Amino acid sequence: MNILIWSPFLQKVGTTSNVCNLIHGIIKYSKHNINSIKVILNHLEIDIKKLKLSSELKQEGSSNELLINLTKNLSCDTYMCGGGAEGYQNIALFEKNNVKLLHQKFEHPVYNQYKQHDFVKGLSIIDCLMNIGWEETSYKIKSG
Numbered sequence: 001m002n003i004l005i006w007s008p009f010l011q012k013v014g015t016t017s018n019v020c021n022l023i024h025g026i027i028k029y030s031k032h033n034i035n036s037i038k039v040i041l042n043h044l045e046i047d048i049k050k051l052k053l054s055s056e057l058k059q060e061g062s063s064n065e066l067l068i069n070l071t072k073n074l075s076c077d078t079y080m081c082g083g084g085a086e087g088y089q090n091i092a093l094f095e096k097n098n099v100k101l102l103h104q105k106f107e108h109p110v111y112n113q114y115k116q117h118d119f120v121k122g123l124s125i126i127d128c129l130m131n132i133g134w135e136e137t138s139y140k141i142k143s144g
Helices: 002-012 017-043 063-075 091-094 125-143
Strands: 078-081 098-102
Touching: 017 078, 017 098, 063 078, 063 091
Parallel strands: 078 098
Antiparallel strands: none
């Protein structure tokens, strides 16, 4: 996204350059996150060619239709959804479009965390890497 395209509009509505700078920083940060994910996956010897960003795909529809279309654009017949998705996904619409829903039943791997008595789950892979290193993290991911 080119923030300069928005500058005349932002000036017209009285938005300061601070907003532009903040938004530009957020965009740069998201690109940094994607790059960080790719670097970590490469180091863990996970094939990043299989990593697809929805922003790189043709996007049509919203909500359930968007998920179905993205799945089909990748020539897939199954969409894996995370926990809590049951509340908003239209199962009938997925069935009508011949896309199976696979509900992920993620169980957080447990590992020793520095100075923690009880395991704190839901942290990023960086916590795992810092606590147990590359090899054990790779093993936990690949052994599933």
